[in-house]
Amino acid sequence: SPALGIGMVGYAFMGATHSHAWRTVGHVFDLPMRPVMAAIGGRDADAVRAAAARHGWAAAETDWRALVDRDDVQLVDVCTPGDSHAEIAVAALEAGKHVLCEKPLANSVAEAEAMAAAAERAAARGQVAMVGFNYRRVPAVAYARRLIADGKVGTIRHVRVTYLQDWLVDPDFPLTWRLKREYAGSGALGDLGAHAVDLAQYLAGELLVGVSALTETFVRDRPELDGASSGLSGSGSARRGPVTVDDAALFTGRLTSGALASFEATRMASGRKNALRLEVNGERGSLAFDLERLNELSFHDHTESAESAGFRRILVTEPGHPYLEAWWPPGHALGYEHTFTHQARDLVVGIAEGAAPAPSFADGLQVQRVLAAVEESAEKNAVYTPVPS
Amino acid sequence: SPALGIGMVGYAFMGATHSHAWRTVGHVFDLPMRPVMAAIGGRDADAVRAAAARHGWAAAETDWRALVDRDDVQLVDVCTPGDSHAEIAVAALEAGKHVLCEKPLANSVAEAEAMAAAAERAAARGQVAMVGFNYRRVPAVAYARRLIADGKVGTIRHVRVTYLQDWLVDPDFPLTWRLKREYAGSGALGDLGAHAVDLAQYLAGELLVGVSALTETFVRDRPELDGASSGLSGSGSARRGPVTVDDAALFTGRLTSGALASFEATRMASGRKNALRLEVNGERGSLAFDLERLNELSFHDHTESAESAGFRRILVTEPGHPYLEAWWPPGHALGYEHTFTHQARDLVVGIAEGAAPAPSFADGLQVQRVLAAVEESAEKNAVYTPVPS
Amino acid sequence: SPALGIGMVGYAFMGATHSHAWRTVGHVFDLPMRPVMAAIGGRDADAVRAAAARHGWAAAETDWRALVDRDDVQLVDVCTPGDSHAEIAVAALEAGKHVLCEKPLANSVAEAEAMAAAAERAAARGQVAMVGFNYRRVPAVAYARRLIADGKVGTIRHVRVTYLQDWLVDPDFPLTWRLKREYAGSGALGDLGAHAVDLAQYLAGELLVGVSALTETFVRDRPELDGASSGLSGSGSARRGPVTVDDAALFTGRLTSGALASFEATRMASGRKNALRLEVNGERGSLAFDLERLNELSFHDHTESAESAGFRRILVTEPGHPYLEAWWPPGHALGYEHTFTHQARDLVVGIAEGAAPAPSFADGLQVQRVLAAVEESAEKNAVYTPVPS
Amino acid sequence: SPALGIGMVGYAFMGATHSHAWRTVGHVFDLPMRPVMAAIGGRDADAVRAAAARHGWAAAETDWRALVDRDDVQLVDVCTPGDSHAEIAVAALEAGKHVLCEKPLANSVAEAEAMAAAAERAAARGQVAMVGFNYRRVPAVAYARRLIADGKVGTIRHVRVTYLQDWLVDPDFPLTWRLKREYAGSGALGDLGAHAVDLAQYLAGELLVGVSALTETFVRDRPELDGASSGLSGSGSARRGPVTVDDAALFTGRLTSGALASFEATRMASGRKNALRLEVNGERGSLAFDLERLNELSFHDHTESAESAGFRRILVTEPGHPYLEAWWPPGHALGYEHTFTHQARDLVVGIAEGAAPAPSFADGLQVQRVLAAVEESAEKNAVYTPVPS
Structure with missing residues (x-):
């Protein structure tokens, strides 16, 4: 080839x-x-x-x-x-x-x-x-999207997404680039909230039409970085400088269909390491996912009898699940980095076929507009702020 | 006696x-x-x-x-x-x-x-x-309050509470009194949100100072009740009447200390039967609780080493836990109705001692003010609305 | 009446x-x-x-x-x-x-x-x-039996039951009557193992035909009791006396149908308070239960597609579940003591109708025969020992 | 290099x-x-x-x-x-x-x-x-070993390991090499039980001194393979041939210290995909692990107060955890294949240093002796059978 x-x-x-x-x-x-x-x-x-x-x-x-x-x-x-x-x-x-x-x-x-x-x-x-x-390319997330697209959730009433981390709880964690507006654009909002918004819209197959937001910077200054940082870490000096991004962002919103959505992005939730939690509730069923258990999807089929219904823990490792046929037998877990491999796979296929796989730059722009509306709402006393389309 | x-x-x-x-x-x-x-x-x-x-x-x-x-x-x-x-x-x-x-x-x-x-x-x-x-008198909740009061959570950054039920998902569930404003005052907000607000404030030992809210009534009319209803159930007739309360309320807010709080109350979350979920994140630790598993409290001690730290599942059934000395040996679960027995116990003791146990009517009034601020914010495009003190 | x-x-x-x-x-x-x-x-x-x-x-x-x-x-x-x-x-x-x-x-x-x-x-x-x-009268257990009787599990291959507690981990826990053969008959075996055996047979609708067993008394002497004990507790004196019952019993066996069963009963499993865990695996489905979460039943339907199958967590609090119509709305937990209330209910009905509800004394005798076979096997180097019928 | x-x-x-x-x-x-x-x-x-x-x-x-x-x-x-x-x-x-x-x-x-x-x-x-x-090189397992070696579990009383899969539940799954004694040696015993035995001994830092066992082949004949198989799969023909290995093996045993151990290996547990579950109970603490959630370790510290103790879910993704410094930030999951990468890493280091990393061939031989003792016991009516040292 x-x-x-x-x-x-x-x-x-x-x-x-x-x-x-x-x-x-x-x-x-x-x-x-x-x-x-x-x-x-x-x-x-x-x-x-x-x-x-x-x-x-x-x-x-x-x-x-x-x-x-x-x-x-x-x-x-x-x-x-x-x-x-x-x-x-x-x-x-x-x-x-x-x-x-x-x-x-x-x-x-x-x-x-x-x-x-x-x-x-x-x-x-x-x-x-x-x-x-x-x-989007966690197999459990891609499978959740498939279930929603297949009508297993029905009319959506609620989407809730929290993305909780805790690496900023320590007030002496240093001022890496992710804490400076000029490099990072925003804080938990752009870093974590962007994922949350993209996934909510991707899963629902709908867009946010407006948002209401509160943001906060709990720790206003931190030690200036002493030398280079890599990844999320770095070591700090005695001098402190201002944190110019949010530590946390909470927002609610409405989706195209009228469903309600809630979001929370923070790097100050002690004990939560990578808790990207999604839940979608619809008339026919519900889905729940937690990135800390990325091989699992919870699915409740509301069309079953009340007695036998319940959230089932689907181990998303079957050959029929997205991307899984290429990997290991059922029950053998995938990890974080597989999402990038799947992304690479879809991109290569898209290039070969001349068809850009989602999410496109237009999708990325739309998420950016949501983030901007969040920041605008937060500046305007949380007033409900439309997302331009 | x-x-x-x-x-x-x-x-x-x-x-x-x-x-x-x-x-x-x-x-x-x-x-x-x-x-x-x-x-x-x-x-x-x-x-x-x-x-x-x-x-x-x-x-x-x-x-x-x-x-x-x-x-x-x-x-x-x-x-x-x-x-x-x-x-x-x-x-x-x-x-x-x-x-x-x-x-x-x-x-x-x-x-x-x-x-x-x-x-x-x-x-x-x-x-x-x-x-x-x-x-408040679920032993796990009372114990959570004790841990917070003892400083095990430290400065609180986040409180999040969802109270999710699903008995209104069916659009043909009939118009019981809980769906009429003149009897119930509000819908999920007063029924479920009131608990959520009280618990958030009780656990944190702080009050909400302002809120921003969205509310929604997804199913605008339902079958008129055919005869009497009891509890949460009832049977409907062919005639439909308007639902005059909210199906769901989402709100965010700030606590006295500056902590952020988020709330979601709904009776439209398919598969969630009684999911009153609390989480508190502080500088020194975090707590999590789910009423569907009411004998358990999750506690993360953030002062432990990063390697050995984690949310521990405390089975709140030890004789040293609140109310438990009167009940069964460790590991023997209590249920929903025990909360009322504990409430009765504290009330009788309070009457005998001439000291009203919390929550007082003043506490109830303050929760009412929060609910009113939520409704006011929801009517005013989610704008941040102070809670009068 | x-x-x-x-x-x-x-x-x-x-x-x-x-x-x-x-x-x-x-x-x-x-x-x-x-x-x-x-x-x-x-x-x-x-x-x-x-x-x-x-x-x-x-x-x-x-x-x-x-x-x-x-x-x-x-x-x-x-x-x-x-x-x-x-x-x-x-x-x-x-x-x-x-x-x-x-x-x-x-x-x-x-x-x-x-x-x-x-x-x-x-x-x-x-x-x-x-x-x-x-x-047997935990609603989740009774419902599990109903599912098995209805064929939802199919031909049973495996039953596994562990009943783990930890109140004897401390070597200075005193010599209460439950630790003396003359009063208690046996230790973890009769106290916990009896429940395990009864439930395995009740759920499967089959009897054990033979067993192989190991038993152990890890702490051979304990403080003599200083005065009366109540429940599981008591205070010890300086004098120590011999423990004359088992601390733990492990046994495997075969059921009538040829299914394999495994059992573990112990009061030395630190951190396990009342972990009566049942699992049944059959050709058409599986069930799992843990007494520490007694309102829940896990059910896997093996006839579903591999992609959508998974253990579902059924909250056994619906009006259609055994005993539940008399209690609270869905999602409102029952506790340990409800099992005795249900037992009393069935007994009163049985007396009124002149029909003894199971388990009968004959059922109790059969469990006793299993326990005796366990002890006999343990004495005979674990050799497989038939249970007399 | x-x-x-x-x-x-x-x-x-x-x-x-x-x-x-x-x-x-x-x-x-x-x-x-x-x-x-x-x-x-x-x-x-x-x-x-x-x-x-x-x-x-x-x-x-x-x-x-x-x-x-x-x-x-x-x-x-x-x-x-x-x-x-x-x-x-x-x-x-x-x-x-x-x-x-x-x-x-x-x-x-x-x-x-x-x-x-x-x-x-x-x-x-x-x-x-x-x-x-x-x-052994799942980070959570390696960390569990570290905790035990550090004395966090104390004198061990119980080790229990189940390794449950379900790919043989279907009686028409074909006769691949893993079902023939001449290629595979044994069935679930050698495939899954070997891991179980190795891990039990590795974690405990002790050896099995004797075992008592039951084994069973539930489905005695299966479709002959039609062409080549790969991995765990294959397609069957109309002709059936005999299964010459066990479908399941249950065994109990004693470790050097006198601790009791129980094992169950099966490929007939519907719904269990890769449920290698380990639990170790000691006087000072307990550990639990499930390969289906391989980034997590449960640890109970029995030296804590009864009120605050509980099994904590440690996300084994911190830089201080075994092998993790080389991977991603906390909370970013690893998968199944990482165990082989870690094995390769330790082997290369061992070769460079001239020191064979465990497990050695002698360790492998000792596991083989345990498996042989299991088979011998199973043939001799489950009688307790010493493991030669």
């Missing part, structure tokens, strides 16, 4: 997960194209060379523009902090490359609009652009 | 639970006074006589005023729908009786204010008044 | 649970006879009088023979330690009384045979005898 | 998992040697070439002897059915190669003895041999 050269920008947490996916996907799935890990890009020459060696990239570039321009790169995978997404992705699209961009799509609606417009222009040229809401 | 004559008004669901409590409490706890089930009141003579026989009351009255005036009644237990709480409770207090009143305290803030004022006057005469937020 | 006078012998843990049941059953269920708590018997005059007052019995007797002979007693409820079951129960049956006897039926097969023979003679005179395997 | 050439024999289920491990381990862990996937071996030329391409092996061999003899192979990884383990592993050891051999080590004690002897001779030459009990 033909090669698909990949150039990835960024080599921190997301760089590691995407590298794993590119190394693995061709050995697990039957693909119409053969991913080739052509080059990795990053500003620090030593670090990017080390990352290339560690993660299995053939070459390293210190200038993302050079990486985008490489002839052996057909797909640019953007794993940088949000403030550079727009510039890199638009340039790559304009250079004729396919693009995979980490979420949230951008740090502002304006950037996201530019990106979606570039993607639309590129689509006309046969290019594919995708935003990395990887949790 | 001296007798304490009890007169109860109402004989539906709450009448049954309170009767059970009065029959049982003296056989389980060492009490300073001996409860005597003197009389039960209700408008339908046959029904109230049958209820007296069934539930173990010595006499039956068809006029609640006659019941209140009985010399053998020192405590009036109000188990009627919310629209008659104020009239009965105030009359009983003014007649010199102690009063236990089911929740929510009233159907309006004005009524609740009158009741709290009457209770305050009565307190000066040595009378006791209590509102029946029975879930 | 006619009165049914009850005389109960014993006033410790089981005396309290049975008293609660007799006080409550007539107020919850529609009964064909009216239980009257006529008299309670016990050797210590002061203690038995106090128990009568506490638990609501009209009279107290210090001689069980006098209690049995009372004209106002038609049903004798035997709640003493196992060593006196046979004598009291046989005398009561021969005196023409109905008998309810706590489990295990006796401390030896010979005693149990005499009791079963007496019950058979009494049955010919219209008397009813029942053994108190109360856990 | 120096290369470590690997030659793997077998390319079915275990071939896929081992290949994934070898592809991944060097990109995740800092290794003292660089694994090179030199060659894969299998009898069918087309199939083995396809497997080489699919799984990333540089070369393919149809004769395992040729693979063993390759100069670029220093480590032979044996992933064939059990009947060829001994021949290949001994030959590889005698050819001077390091060996990793899938479990169970062999199909008989005699074979295992020969392998252990060969490993011992090879060790004297600096070669490393390891048996693939991969579940």
Whole structure:
């Protein structure tokens, strides 16, 4: 099968997960194209060379523009902090490359609009652009979507999503880039809330039409970072600087159909490590999911007799479940990184077929609009704020 | 020990639970006074006589005023729908009786204010008044409060409470009194949300200072009731009438300390039967509870090492847990009705000692003010609405 | 409805649970006879009088023979330690009384045979005898039996039951009567294993045909009891005496159909308070239950598609579930003591109808034979030992 | 770092998992040697070439002897059915190669003895041999071992392990090699029971000294295989042949310290997909684990106060947990295949350091002796059968 050269920008947490996916996907799935890990890009020459060696990239570039321009790169995978997404992705699209961009799509609606417009222009040229809401590709989540699409939940009344983490509970956790508005755009909202919004809309097959929000920054200053950070960690110095993003965001909203939705995103929920919890209640059934138990889906069939009904724990590891035929026998758990491998699989298939897999840049823009409406509502005393369509 | 004559008004669901409590409490706890089930009141003579026989009351009255005036009644237990709480409770207090009143305290803030004022006057005469937020007396909830009071949770950042039921999912469930504003005051909000608000404030030891809310009535009309209903059930006729209360209420808010709180009350969450779920996250620890597993409390101690920390499932059935010394050996579950027995125990002790146990009518009034602020916010596009203090 | 006078012998843990049941059953269920708590018997005059007052019995007797002979007693409820079951129960049956006897039926097969023979003679005179395997009347267990009887599990392959407690982990827990062979017959085996065996056979609708067993007494001596003990507790002195019963019993066996069964009974499983866990696996489905969550039943329907199948958590609180119509709305939990109330209900109905409800004394005898085979196997190097039929 | 050439024999289920491990381990862990996937071996030329391409092996061999003899192979990884383990592993050891051999080590004690002897001779030459009990390297299991070694469980009283699957419930599942004694040695016993025994002994840090067992083959004949099978699946023909291994094995035993152990291995437990459940109860604490939730460990600290004690759910995803520092942030789940990557990591380190990581071939032999004692006991009416040391 033909090669698909990949150039990835960024080599921190997301760089590691995407590298794993590119190394693995061709050995697990039957693909119409053969991913080739052509080059990795990053500003620090030593670090990017080390990352290339560690993660299995053939070459390293210190200038993302050079990486985008490489002839052996057909797909640019953007794993940088949000403030550079727009510039890199638009340039790559304009250079004729396919693009995979980490979420949230951008740090502002304006950037996201530019990106979606570039993607639309590129689509006309046969290019594919995708935003990395990887949790859509947890098999249990994809199967939940299938059940909803098949009518097993019926008319939806409620969607509730909490995404709870606890790595900011300690007031002396240092000021990494994720805590600065200029790099991260927002805090728990963009980091966790973006996933929550995307999943709520994806599962329901509906959009949010308006939101009401409260946000809070509980710890207003933190130790300035002492040297580089990687992933979610870092060590702090004695000097403290201001946290310029939210620690937590709570919002409620209405979906197209009139269903009610509630959201909570926080990095201050002690004991909750990665508690992305989804619940959908409909007239015919309900679904529940917790990312901390990502191989399981809870499903209640409300059409059963009252006596025998109950939430069933489906172990989403059967060959008939999404993505599972390529993996292990029933009951053998998948992990977090598989979501990126599945994303890579669908993207490669999409590129081969000339059809961009969801979520598109337009989907990413729409999520960005929801996040902006959340921030606007929070600034305006929680007043219900429409999401522009 | 001296007798304490009890007169109860109402004989539906709450009448049954309170009767059970009065029959049982003296056989389980060492009490300073001996409860005597003197009389039960209700408008339908046959029904109230049958209820007296069934539930173990010595006499039956068809006029609640006659019941209140009985010399053998020192405590009036109000188990009627919310629209008659104020009239009965105030009359009983003014007649010199102690009063236990089911929740929510009233159907309006004005009524609740009158009741709290009457209770305050009565307190000066040595009378006791209590509102029946029975879930405070689930042993696991009372123990959670003890842990918070002991500092095990530290500064609270988040409180989240959902109270989910599903008995209104069927659009042909009939129009019982709980679906009519004139009797019930509100819908899921007053029925379930009142518990949620009381528990959030009780556990945190803080008050809500403001709220932002969305409410919804998904099923706008339902079959008119064909004859009498009891408890939560009833059978419907072909004629349909308007539902005049909310099916669901979502609200967020801020507590005195600045903590964020989120609430969801609904009777439309298919598969959730009695899912009153509480979670409190603090700097030093977190607690979680689900009424569907009422013998369990989850506690995370955030001061432990990261490696050995985790939410522990405490089976709240040890002799050292609240109320448990009077019951069975460890591991032997209690049920729903025990909360009423515990409430009765604390009330009898309070009467004997001349000290009203919490929650007082003033506490009930404050919850009513929160509910009113929720309704006001919902009417005003979810704008953040202060709770008067 | 006619009165049914009850005389109960014993006033410790089981005396309290049975008293609660007799006080409550007539107020919850529609009964064909009216239980009257006529008299309670016990050797210590002061203690038995106090128990009568506490638990609501009209009279107290210090001689069980006098209690049995009372004209106002038609049903004798035997709640003493196992060593006196046979004598009291046989005398009561021969005196023409109905008998309810706590489990295990006796401390030896010979005693149990005499009791079963007496019950058979009494049955010919219209008397009813029942053994108190109360856990059959947990609604979830009764519903599990219904599902199996309805064919939802199909041909059974495996039954596994563990009954784990931890109140003997502390080597200084004192030598109460339950640790002495002369009173208790055996240790975890008779106390916990008897329930396990009864439930396995009840659920499967099959009998054990043979067993292989290991037993162990981990703590061979314990502090002699300093004064009286009650329930499971007591305080110890400095002097230690020998534990003459097992701390734990593990056994495997075969059921009539060829299914395999495994059992574990122990009071040394730290952290397990009352973990009576049942699982049945059949060709068409599986069931699982844990007494620590007694309102729940897990059911897997193996005839569903592999994708949508899973163990569903049924909250056994629906009006259509066994015993539930008399209690609270869906989702409102029952507790441990309800099992005794249900047992009392079925017994009263059985007496009124002249038909002994299961489990009969013959059933109790059969369980005793299993326990004897377990002990015999344990003495004979675990060799597979048939259960006489 | 120096290369470590690997030659793997077998390319079915275990071939896929081992290949994934070898592809991944060097990109995740800092290794003292660089694994090179030199060659894969299998009898069918087309199939083995396809497997080489699919799984990333540089070369393919149809004769395992040729693979063993390759100069670029220093480590032979044996992933064939059990009947060829001994021949290949001994030959590889005698050819001077390091060996990793899938479990169970062999199909008989005699074979295992020969392998252990060969490993011992090879060790004297600096070669490393390891048996693939991969579940020791689930982080939660490795952490459980650490807690026990640190004294957090104290004197062990009980170990119970069930390993339940359901892929043989359907009586028309075909006769794959795992159902034939000549290839598989035994059935659920060797496939699942071997893991159970290894883990029980590994966690406890003790050996089984004797066992008592029942085994059963519920479905005595099954459809002959129609063509090749892969992994656990295959399609059957109309002709049926005899199942010559056990469907289920139940056994109890005693550990060195006198603790009791119970085991159940079955492939007939409908609804249980991969339920390897471990529980250890000790004087100071208890641990519980379920492979279906492999990122979690339950730990009860019995030294805490009775009120605050409970099984805590530890999410074993912290950087301080075994193997986790190399992976993702807290709360990001690992999966089944990670166990093989961890095994590969420890093996490479062991080879570099000249120290064989546990479990050794001697450990594998000891497990084989337990399995043989189980089969002997099952043939001798379950009589307690010592495990030779």
